[in-house]
């Protein structure tokens with residue numbers, strides 16, 4: 610399957626993407642994970658992206674398109690891909706449309722995961738992430754067995770720099786201003802599936818149904 614996952618930070622795009630990868634071997638492509646990896650590695654890309662990310666602002670479109678142009682042409686994308694956190698602006702969506710046309714790849718559709726703002730705020734302030742493997746925990750609903758230590762890889766589990774209250778509030782404003790318009794963009798392309806649900810299983814089922822099985 611070839612899908613775009615849209616939704617505010619904390620809507621559950623990453624969780625849904627991980628569940629979908631189990632179904633048919635499609636790969637999850639998270640621009641946020643790619644950028645965090647680059648920051649951790651101290652690469653040129655990481656240096657350029659770090660300050661924007663820390664403040665909860667978007668990284669410039671040309672940097673993101675440079676990453677995605679390469680990533681979407683890697684062989685593992687042939688089985689399918691789940692775009693998690695990309696596109697995030699109308700110019701990115703337009704550039705993606707051109708890129709896919711150029712490389713002759715058809716998307717199935719875009720999924721809007723619609724979750725109430727109170728749920729988003731609660732999830733983001735209680736979310737914790739492993740700095741090594743990216744595993745996601747939650748201090749209330751899914752804590753690590755040992756505080757601060759990843760159950761899966763033993764790495765440190767921390768609150769992301771952009772999950773302070775100030776950065777979260779900025780990320781939600783940025784989402785409403787820059788990313789929410791993509792819902793209309795894909796609706797106009799006749800490619801939108803909206804699912805209003807806080808359960809990832811409900812979202813996954815709705816996607817499978819729309820895919821026809």
Ligand code: AMP
Pocket residue numbers: 618640641642644661662663665666667668669670673693694695696697701771780
């Ligand atoms: P995420 O993990 O998807 O919430 O992304 C974390 C941060 O990475 C965002 O707040 C942005 O600073 C940056 N980022 C991730 N994806 C994009 C994108 N498609 N366009 C611009 N910035 C992005």
